[in-house]
Amino acid sequence: MKNILNCWAISLILLLAACANNPLGSYTSNMSPSLLALSNGNSTQAENKISGKNDLLYYLEHGTVLRLSDKYTQSNSDFSFAQQYIDQWAASFHNGNLGLAADTLEASLVNDKVIDYAAKDYEKVMLPTYKALNYMALGDIDSARIEITRMYNIEDIIHDYREAVYAKTQSDVENSNPKKNTSFATFEQVESINKGEYDFEALNSPQVLALKNSYQNSFSHYLAGFIFEALQEPSLARPGYVKALELNPGNKLIKQSIDNVDKASAANNNNMTDLLIIEEVGHAPQLKSVSFSVPFFTTSGQNKCSKLITISFPQLVFDAQNHSAADIGVDGQSLQPMLFTNFDLMASRYLHDNLPNIYLRNTLRAAKDLALQQSVCSEGGGIASLITTIGTKFLGTADERTWVTLPRQIYVTRIKMTRGKHNISVNVGGAFKQIRVNLTKSYAVLSLRIIGNSVYFSPEQNK
Amino acid sequence: MVKNKIIESKITKRLLIVGCLGSVLGCSMVNAPVVGSGKVSYGDANAVETVNTDFGSTDLNTVAQSMADDLIKTGALNQCKTYTVSPVKNKTDQYIDTENLTQSIKTRLMKSNLVTAKYVLSQSQMQNQTDELSRQNDSGLYKNPQKIGNMKAAECRLDGFVSNISKTNADMKDVFYQFNLSLIKVDEGVELWSNEKQIRKTQVK
Numbered sequence: 001m002k003n004i005l006n007c008w009a010i011s012l013i014l015l016l017a018a019c020a021n022n023p024l025g026s027y028t029s030n031m032s033p034s035l036l037a038l039s040n041g042n043s044t045q046a047e048n049k050i051s052g053k054n055d056l057l058y059y060l061e062h063g064t065v066l067r068l069s070d071k072y073t074q075s076n077s078d079f080s081f082a083q084q085y086i087d088q089w090a091a092s093f094h095n096g097n098l099g100l101a102a103d104t105l106e107a108s109l110v111n112d113k114v115i116d117y118a119a120k121d122y123e124k125v126m127l128p129t130y131k132a133l134n135y136m137a138l139g140d141i142d143s144a145r146i147e148i149t150r151m152y153n154i155e156d157i158i159h160d161y162r163e164a165v166y167a168k169t170q171s172d173v174e175n176s177n178p179k180k181n182t183s184f185a186t187f188e189q190v191e192s193i194n195k196g197e198y199d200f201e202a203l204n205s206p207q208v209l210a211l212k213n214s215y216q217n218s219f220s221h222y223l224a225g226f227i228f229e230a231l232q233e234p235s236l237a238r239p240g241y242v243k244a245l246e247l248n249p250g251n252k253l254i255k256q257s258i259d260n261v262d263k264a265s266a267a268n269n270n271n272m273t274d275l276l277i278i279e280e281v282g283h284a285p286q287l288k289s290v291s292f293s294v295p296f297f298t299t300s301g302q303n304k305c306s307k308l309i310t311i312s313f314p315q316l317v318f319d320a321q322n323h324s325a326a327d328i329g330v331d332g333q334s335l336q337p338m339l340f341t342n343f344d345l346m347a348s349r350y351l352h353d354n355l356p357n358i359y360l361r362n363t364l365r366a367a368k369d370l371a372l373q374q375s376v377c378s379e380g381g382g383i384a385s386l387i388t389t390i391g392t393k394f395l396g397t398a399d400e401r402t403w404v405t406l407p408r409q410i411y412v413t414r415i416k417m418t419r420g421k422h423n424i425s426v427n428v429g430g431a432f433k434q435i436r437v438n439l440t441k442s443y444a445v446l447s448l449r450i451i452g453n454s455v456y457f458s459p460e461q462n463k
Numbered sequence: 464m465v466k467n468k469i470i471e472s473k474i475t476k477r478l479l480i481v482g483c484l485g486s487v488l489g490c491s492m493v494n495a496p497v498v499g500s501g502k503v504s505y506g507d508a509n510a511v512e513t514v515n516t517d518f519g520s521t522d523l524n525t526v527a528q529s530m531a532d533d534l535i536k537t538g539a540l541n542q543c544k545t546y547t548v549s550p551v552k553n554k555t556d557q558y559i560d561t562e563n564l565t566q567s568i569k570t571r572l573m574k575s576n577l578v579t580a581k582y583v584l585s586q587s588q589m590q591n592q593t594d595e596l597s598r599q600n601d602s603g604l605y606k607n608p609q610k611i612g613n614m615k616a617a618e619c620r621l622d623g624f625v626s627n628i629s630k631t632n633a634d635m636k637d638v639f640y641q642f643n644l645s646l647i648k649v650d651e652g653v654e655l656w657s658n659e660k661q662i663r664k665t666q667v668k
Binding site for chain 1: 551553555561587
């Protein structure tokens with residue numbers, strides 16, 4: 001037995017050391033150079049700084065950076081690889097395996113980070129949204145339509161999945177304490193004890209709780225409405241705008257768009273272009289593992305003892321540079337884009353909804369670690385005991401993986417202009433960045449992404 | 464008498480042969496190899512679908528059948544020589560492609576022997592039509608291009624909308640759909656016929 005445990009411990013350390021793209025390493029540290037390169041205006045360097053292969057998250061990040069470099073076909077190629085992972089997840093769920101929920105046990109025994117990255121709910125929705133935007137930049141609106149239908153179909157799957165996971169979590173909680181003589185503090189107790197060590201308040205703010213859920217965003221549905229409107233399909237454009245308004249109540253631009261669809265006279269004449277300007281600001285929050293102690297109770301006969309165990313939660317680290325939208329100038333006329341989607345809030349809501357489940361997995365893992373350490377110690381201790389202790393400590397950090405090259409916020413404005421060439425500018429950090437666009441069709445989309453003081457226009461035409 | 468028996472016997476044999484051939488062919492169709500994991504299968508397109516409370520295939524079939532049958536029964540459509548179908552407005556918060564609904568109603572009307580009115584292309588189908596006419600007339604490739612200016616205008620049009628009311632609580636979700644369709648005389652603006660179909664879908668959580 002001692003040899004087996006020694007073997008296990010040494011293998012674990014060798015495994016971690018051998019991995020070039022260490023799944024247990026800090027994803028935040030890995031991605032920081034890429035984000036820095038983007039904020040310095042160097043998307044090629046940012047592309048090269050993204051490490052890792054054959055991984056969903058790699059394709060998401062790499063595809064996003066390629067999009068910023070105007071490489072839309074290559075970007076969609078990466079996004080298609082990423083989509084395969086999402087499709088596998090959806091197929092797994094449909095086949096009754098409950099997809100990722102079935103991985104809970106596996107993750108609970110080792111660490112969330114050792115299982116393949118499963119995109120967060122809002123990331124699953126943003127993937128087809130970005131593919132649709134890429135196709136719009138390529139002038140292929142029919143393919144954009146396919147992606148946008150995929151967007152709202154995946155929302156339905158996520159909705160069903162969340163209900164199934166909720167049911168499974170309830171059953172996990174009921175079966176989570178096989179040993180009747182041990183118990184952990186409840187999540188609510190942990191929340192009140194560790195207020196100073198973990199920012200629970202950020203996850204419980206009124207803005208976070210006001211979100212309908214963590215996966216539906218107003219921008220994706222507004223884009224759906226716009227694409228269907230451009231394709232002369234008002235019966236599908238209207239629900240796109242209606243859903244966008246449900247998720248972003250009071251937004252005047254969305255209300256106006258619904259009114260326009262309802263009016264038959266809203267059709268464009270041949271000399272005008274309906275231009276949708278999308279302003280993406282900053283990057284999505286990163287995750288940092290934060291560890292703290294929670295009580296763990298054991299009962300021996302009549303005696304009840306408490307110990308402290310260390311658990312780790314992922315904490316959001318928000319973009320420190322970009323906080324809000326910049327005004328956009330169109331031929332000298334100033335436009336103030338309206339906020340549609342805030343990924344700070346969506347990531348917070350995702351954590352808010354998932355933290356109790358993460359805590360459950362942490363406690364299962366902690367119980368297993370304690371049992372393992374005691375077992376190694378009773379088998380003779382020595383080097384194996386030390387390695388096991390280090391190993392379990394190392395494995396005990398929270399999963400920091402998240403799609404960080406998503407924007408922090410998405411703003412939108414829309415204007416009807418005569419066809420032809422126009423100047424569009426944005427004021428970032430006191431400097432004007434400008435693009436010259438040539439509008440030739442009834443509907444057009446222009447995206448601009450601000451990271452640090454750098455601006456990336458898509459498509460980068462007639463600059 | 465004997466001759467009749469011989470003829471009868473020949474007919475019986477032929478019928479048997481045809482029957483056997485039919486069976487063999489039928490069997491070969493049934494036993495066609497199936498490629499795949501077995502997790503995907505074909506279902507009855509007319510089966511009742513109750514996956515969730517969203518507007519689904521059963522609702523589409525029910526509405527199209529009910530509306531078209533009622534319109535045919537009243538004979539109102541035959542007051543017009545030509546008719547078209549305007550895009551059905553979707554006033555719900557769901558992504559319902561009402562083009563399917565429109566096409567389904569139109570197909571049922573066209574298949575009926577009781578309808579004498581001719582269907583003419585709708586607004587959404589006109590782009591392809593004008594593109595084809597332009598291509599034939601402008602490209603210089605055709606000897607006898609179809610002439611521009613011969614298209615028939617719709618004397619009447621069908622116009623409709625679908626709307627819904629949703630209510631949800633912790634235990635259930637209830638969605639009420641209402642579909643309205645009217646037949647309108649284009650030149651006069653007179654409504655010749657109108658009908659509505661209501662559907663209630665309830666899902667217990």
